Amino acid sequence: MADEVVLLDYWISPYAMRLRIALALKGIEYERKEEELNNKSPLLLQSNPVHKKVPVLIHNGKPICESVVALQYIDEVWNDKAPLFPSDPYLRSQAKFWADYVDKKISSFARKLWSGAKGEEMEVVKKDLFDCLRLLEGELGDKPFFGGETLGLVDLALLPFASWFSVHDKFGTFSLEAECPKIPPWVKRCFQMESVSESVPSPDQLYDYVVKMRNSRQE
Amino acid sequence: MADEVVLLDFWPSPFGMRLRIALAEKGIKHEYKEEDLKNKSPLLLKSNPVHKKIPVLIHNGKPVSESLIALQYIDETWNDNAPLLPSDPYLRSQAKFWAEFVDKKVADFGRKVCMTKGEEQEAAKNGLLDCIELLEGELGEKPYFGGETLGFVDVTLVPCYGWLSVYEKFGNFSIEAEHPVFIAWGKRCLQKKSVSKSLPDQQKLYDFVVQLRKRHEIE
Numbered sequence: 387m388a389d390e391v392v393l394l395d396y397w398i399s400p401y402a403m404r405l406r407i408a409l410a411l412k413g414i415e416y417e418r419k420e421e422e423l424n425n426k427s428p429l430l431l432q433s434n435p436v437h438k439k440v441p442v443l444i445h446n447g448k449p450i451c452e453s454v455v456a457l458q459y460i461d462e463v464w465n466d467k468a469p470l471f472p473s474d475p476y477l478r479s480q481a482k483f484w485a486d487y488v489d490k491k492i493s494s495f496a497r498k499l500w501s502g503a504k505g506e507e508m509e510v511v512k513k514d515l516f517d518c519l520r521l522l523e524g525e526l527g528d529k530p531f532f533g534g535e536t537l538g539l540v541d542l543a544l545l546p547f548a549s550w551f552s553v554h555d556k557f558g559t560f561s562l563e564a565e566c567p568k569i570p571p572w573v574k575r576c577f578q579m580e581s582v583s584e585s586v587p588s589p590d591q592l593y594d595y596v597v598k599m600r601n602s603r604q605e
Numbered sequence: 606m607a608d609e610v611v612l613l614d615f616w617p618s619p620f621g622m623r624l625r626i627a628l629a630e631k632g633i634k635h636e637y638k639e640e641d642l643k644n645k646s647p648l649l650l651k652s653n654p655v656h657k658k659i660p661v662l663i664h665n666g667k668p669v670s671e672s673l674i675a676l677q678y679i680d681e682t683w684n685d686n687a688p689l690l691p692s693d694p695y696l697r698s699q700a701k702f703w704a705e706f707v708d709k710k711v712a713d714f715g716r717k718v719c720m721t722k723g724e725e726q727e728a729a730k731n732g733l734l735d736c737i738e739l740l741e742g743e744l745g746e747k748p749y750f751g752g753e754t755l756g757f758v759d760v761t762l763v764p765c766y767g768w769l770s771v772y773e774k775f776g777n778f779s780i781e782a783e784h785p786v787f788i789a790w791g792k793r794c795l796q797k798k799s800v801s802k803s804l805p806d807q808q809k810l811y812d813f814v815v816q817l818r819k820r821h822e823i824e
Contacts, residue, residue: 455701462694475681
């Protein structure tokens with residue numbers, strides 16, 4: 387029986403982007419269903435009744451919710467190529483720790499950056515964000531990716547947020563290169579991979595989207 | 606080489622209780638180190654420099670932080686008996702989903718029931734009851750969330766059962782009245798030595814919260 391894989395998605399959701407990259411890395415064919423977040427489909431409400439959120443991976447009719455849980459599922463089921471998790475239990479635990487760190491800390495800064503915070507409040511957000519990104523830079527070290535020679539769990543967890551931070555960089559809110567010099571080259575390296583560039587919008591594409599939104603609001 | 610396992614913990618912590626239960630279920634010999642959270646040990650600060658929190662599992666000198674990550678590490682490393690997670694990838698993903706649900710929602714509502722008052726406390730009480738109802742649905746007719754034996758979700762949730770009478774006293778409500786299925790499950794878990802010896806005495810927990818509320822000036 388052929389595998390039926392569906393992804394309930396929202397194109398700019400950082401959590402959904404993680405799954406799109408994973409599915410592309412593993413060469414998994416799937417049907418992408420774009421959700422309207424203010425008009426959620428019956429399929430979404432039925433597949434994720436607890437949180438009613440995207441992304442949801444549906445494999446042969448069975449839904450898996452929560453992006454990191456779904457990434458683990460993908461890695462276990464399609465285990466023939468592009469491993470996302472290390473095989474050693476200790477290294478696995480460390481990868482999960484840093485992905486959890488991204489979820490706990492980085493995601494909340496991402497929200498605050500877009501919240502319209504100004505002045506001193508914004509300065510505090512920026513400082514906290516850079517402190518967290520510097521910790522992650524330490525974890526990256528001299529490796530091309532957090533996963534080593536190839537993309538791993540932490541790369542997938544962080545990249546969508548880092549892409550959005552690059553947009554702020556372009557708007558001049560801050561300079562990522564000055565504050566966290568390892569992050570922009572790492573983002574670039576990730577986007578050089580076809581599985582990434584074909585799955586998720588680049589910082590340039592996200593920037594154009596924000597400009598368009600702002601212009602349309604002014605009209 | 607004999608395994609050296611150390612658990613950095615704090616006796617009332619529901620997160621620490623999870624690891625105590627898992628170590629006991631698997632018969633893993635370990636050294637228990639009680640932390641004074643007002644005066645954290647150098648070992649804790651070195652082992653969990655990012656969050657500086659307990660519990661931390663240290664296996665042959667290597668620390669694993671975050672209770673759900675440590676539970677998975679324990680399950681993968683000591684995989685010869687008492688499996689916490691099912692072997693089927695889909696069932697594993699469901700167990701992880703519900704454990705994340707407990708971790709994100711239940712623990713937080715429980716804390717707010719004890720440490721807040723007025724409207725915030727009411728919201729937390731209702732939130733906690735809603736969570737328990739959802740969890741009862743997930744448990745269904747099974748003796749444990751893990752089926753015939755304690756599983757990942759049981760170990761994650763049962764510390765909250767250990768705090769139940771404390772939530773009821775401070776929240777001035779009865780969880781037992783509305784949720785007999787949850788209570789029956791909790792009592793079933795308590796019949797296991799690994800659980801009963803890992804959960805502190807409820808009176809001791811109550812006295813601890815009384816002191817905590819005094820310190821935080823909540824009355």
